[in-house]
Amino acid sequence: MRKLxxxxxxxxxxxxxxxxxxxxxxxxxxxxxxxxxxxxxxxLTHGGVSFKPNALNDAFHVGLEPVHIPIASIRSVxxxxxxxxxxxxxxxxxxxxxxxCFGAKQVASRFRSYLNEA
Numbered sequence: 001m002r003k004l005x006x007x008x009x010x011x012x013x014x015x016x017x018x019x020x021x022x023x024x025x026x027x028x029x030x031x032x033x034x035x036x037x038x039x040x041x042x043x044l045t046h047g048g049v050s051f052k053p054n055a056l057n058d059a060f061h062v063g064l065e066p067v068h069i070p071i072a073s074i075r076s077v078x079x080x081x082x083x084x085x086x087x088x089x090x091x092x093x094x095x096x097x098x099x100x101c102f103g104a105k106q107v108a109s110r111f112r113s114y115l116n117e118a
Contacts, residue, residue, distance in 0.1 A: 001044040001114075003107055005099040006085075007051045010035035013062040038064065042099055044114060047071060049090060051099065069097055074115060079108040 012035060014026045030036055038061065040053040051067040058064055073093040080087040086104025088111070090097045101107060 001107075001110060003042050003101055003103075004039075005042045005051070005088075005101040006037040006039050007042065007053075007067070007097070007099040008035050009038045009061075009064065012036035012038055012064065015060050015062050018060055036061075037100065042101075044111060049074065049097065049111075051097070067097060069094070071115070077108050077111040077115065079104050 012030070014023055014030070014036070018026065026036065038053050039057045040051055043050045043052075047068075048071040049067075049069045053061070053064045053066070069090060069092050074090060075093070076091045078089050078091075080089055082100050082104070085100040085102050086108075087098055087100045088104050088108045090111070
């Protein structure tokens with residue numbers, strides 16, 4: 001399963017390519033929320049859950065790394081309320097991985113079903 005999402009990345013740092021007025025707003029958001037929402041794709045496979053930033057976000061952030069959470073380390077998956085798009089929260093041995101997308105309720109349900117089968 002592959003889905004276009006915005007993932008919450010705590011260590012996301014905006015690049016100097018971002019215009020100053022936008023950078024000011026993004027920096028304020030980063031300080032207030034301890035992270036940024038980064039566009040990309042989440043993929044669920046037999047090996048686990050992966051997130052890869054899209055090319056635009058990769059260009060406008062410094063040092064973004066893909067995320068991979070092994071299936072064995074996933075403890076739970078739940079959906080949380082979000083305006084316009086819901087939020088899927090994956091609890092794992094290293095903490096939490098959060099992403100927002102359309103159809104979050106169905107995505108969380110499919111992830112849980114898949115994990116129960118694995």
